[in-house]
Amino acid sequence: MSVLVVGxxxxxxxxxxKAENPRLLGGSASHAAVxxxxxxxxxxxxxxxxxxxxxxxxxxxxxxxxxxxxxxxPAGQTFHWSGEYEVNMNNRRTLDTVLGVIEHWSPKLxxxxxxxxxxxxxxxxxxxxxxxxDQLKRPKFVVADTMDLWMNIMxxxxxxxxxxxxxxxxxxxxxxxxxxxxNVFTAIRRIHRLGPRYVIIKKGSHGAVLSGPKxxxxxxxxxxxxxxxxxxxxxxxxxxxxxYLASTKGDLEKNLRRxxxxxxxxxxxxxxxxxxxATTKTTRKAIDxxxxxxxxxxxx
Amino acid sequence: MSVLVVGxxxxxxxxxxKAENPRLLGGSASHAAVxxxxxxxxxxxxxxxxxxxxxxxxxxxxxxxxxxxxxxxPAGQTFHWSGEYEVNMNNRRTLDTVLGVIEHWSPKLxxxxxxxxxxxxxxxxxxxxxxxxDQLKRPKFVVADTMDLWMNIMxxxxxxxxxxxxxxxxxxxxxxxxxxxxNVFTAIRRIHRLGPRYVIIKKGSHGAVLSGPKxxxxxxxxxxxxxxxxxxxxxxxxxxxxxYLASTKGDLEKNLRRxxxxxxxxxxxxxxxxxxxATTKTTRKAIDxxxxxxxxxxxx
Numbered sequence: 001m002s003v004l005v006v007g008x009x010x011x012x013x014x015x016x017x018k019a020e021n022p023r024l025l026g027g028s029a030s031h032a033a034v035x036x037x038x039x040x041x042x043x044x045x046x047x048x049x050x051x052x053x054x055x056x057x058x059x060x061x062x063x064x065x066x067x068x069x070x071x072x073x074p075a076g077q078t079f080h081w082s083g084e085y086e087v088n089m090n091n092r093r094t095l096d097t098v099l100g101v102i103e104h105w106s107p108k109l110x111x112x113x114x115x116x117x118x119x120x121x122x123x124x125x126x127x128x129x130x131x132x133x134d135q136l137k138r139p140k141f142v143v144a145d146t147m148d149l150w151m152n153i154m155x156x157x158x159x160x161x162x163x164x165x166x167x168x169x170x171x172x173x174x175x176x177x178x179x180x181x182x183n184v185f186t187a188i189r190r191i192h193r194l195g196p197r198y199v200i201i202k203k204g205s206h207g208a209v210l211s212g213p214k215x216x217x218x219x220x221x222x223x224x225x226x227x228x229x230x231x232x233x234x235x236x237x238x239x240x241x242x243x244y245l246a247s248t249k250g251d252l253e254k255n256l257r258r259x260x261x262x263x264x265x266x267x268x269x270x271x272x273x274x275x276x277x278a279t280t281k282t283t284r285k286a287i288d289x290x291x292x293x294x295x296x297x298x299x300x
Numbered sequence: 301m302s303v304l305v306v307g308x309x310x311x312x313x314x315x316x317x318k319a320e321n322p323r324l325l326g327g328s329a330s331h332a333a334v335x336x337x338x339x340x341x342x343x344x345x346x347x348x349x350x351x352x353x354x355x356x357x358x359x360x361x362x363x364x365x366x367x368x369x370x371x372x373x374p375a376g377q378t379f380h381w382s383g384e385y386e387v388n389m390n391n392r393r394t395l396d397t398v399l400g401v402i403e404h405w406s407p408k409l410x411x412x413x414x415x416x417x418x419x420x421x422x423x424x425x426x427x428x429x430x431x432x433x434d435q436l437k438r439p440k441f442v443v444a445d446t447m448d449l450w451m452n453i454m455x456x457x458x459x460x461x462x463x464x465x466x467x468x469x470x471x472x473x474x475x476x477x478x479x480x481x482x483n484v485f486t487a488i489r490r491i492h493r494l495g496p497r498y499v500i501i502k503k504g505s506h507g508a509v510l511s512g513p514k515x516x517x518x519x520x521x522x523x524x525x526x527x528x529x530x531x532x533x534x535x536x537x538x539x540x541x542x543x544y545l546a547s548t549k550g551d552l553e554k555n556l557r558r559x560x561x562x563x564x565x566x567x568x569x570x571x572x573x574x575x576x577x578a579t580t581k582t583t584r585k586a587i588d589x590x591x592x593x594x595x596x597x598x599x600x
Contacts, residue, residue, distance in 0.1 A: 087482070088482040089482070182387070182388040182389070183524070183525060183526065183527070184505070185523050185524065185525045186525050186526075189525075203506065205484070206503065206506040206507075207506075207518075209523075215596075215597070216523055216597055217597060217598070217599075217600065218507075218520040218523070218597050218598050219598075219600070220518040220520075220598075223485050223509075223516055223518070224483070224485065225483060225485045225486050225489075226483065226486075227483065257599075257600040258600050260600075261600050295600075296515075297515070297516055297517060297518050298517070298518050298519075298520075298598050299517075299557075300517065300519070300557040300558050300560075300561050300595075
């Protein structure tokens, strides 16, 4: 079945201790849609300005991503983020953000998007996530991702979103911030009370935790010796996850466990290059190989 | 088969945001020996002063721990550590350390200890770990634990130790400090080059990583909703690990994976009470139950 991904479509300028790369394809929806496309037909909902390079449109298309919902504003500027990573690649600092066309964007779903069964509300302002939900007709499974910024400036919108989605994805520190609870398993319990049946905590190189009606699942991260650029790893994780889920049948929670593993592996490829470069170069076969490796890495 | 545990036998005064507990039984050897005792006959090698409460000797004996190697110095003072945990229980601060009888201790192995097949050099000064190794006759498997302090003040002794042990255990930040390498898998590779065939990285609530000739094993931590006092969790982990290993036959590396899981579960009990209180109250049956739960928690 198909996947709808809404989020930011951006140009990222990324500085790491080893290199500097200006105006790469970035944004939560770009990373997530490319990741999802390895597993299921993927539709992109986003907005770009007149400065958005044609080669990036070709890149989406090369992954079979439907662009009917990618709005183009010729007179506008594409959302641009620039940031810098510290030596250990764990801390990053935003240098500059230009919202551009995303600032006043009110997404309008093409008719062919309205009945998409699997929906990823990738990281973007909660009011936009709501607006997409409002236009959907009986989606089968809705996942929302977010970031600390929205907890800081749009908490009521975010809380209202939690009661409208099946799964909510956030990282450890965001879970602590949202619940005022440092213990991740207690935080998860509190997040369930806010609405979502499934809570997924991203722990970066420490893996991820899923909590659902059948209990906890602890997922490892794929062991990487070298991280080139972790930007978009979280988006690739949720994208790979929902893409894989959309390709499955049967027991949802069991499939979700495997979906998380596929997400974690897709994210591992993302980290091996700048922007979406390494992700776009991978194949379903290479992903499946790493999934097999992970199975062996946790066996006891 | 039996296990020899050498390390500190201490009195710990522990302050957490919720409680204060003076002069609890503590020290790396106490935690590790109690943990090991659930799986294998355990021999303790340590030193205490005249102030060491008889009830703690009874506690060791209650776990069937052999005390032939526990030296008592009536005129001396037992090693005393006092520390304080911050709200999130992840950061701790040492308030005071009195080395007491441990300062000039030169361990002498009772004859019945010399041929112990499984040896844990729990966290203590590297020269003491060396002195124990010098007196052992063909041990089957030697594990050494350590802490950042020894990297700071006795690095040459520690490095020399690495070429004498089968497995070396340290936490993530210690691995980074030792190898000047932030990526944990690259750090592991460098530690192998320093000697040990097995490298085990403790990641606290994020689990542990084993690296051996057959590759990487990623172990989860047992999910705990409430941590009362994490003091000694790392020692309980290595103690449970070597105790379980000593109880197995066959493929060493396969057994070591399961040993790490048993160590992680034993450590989870340790965290649920002050000092060794919760560990001493658990049973082999309760440990096995949590191991079973962990098996289900990582299945995909």
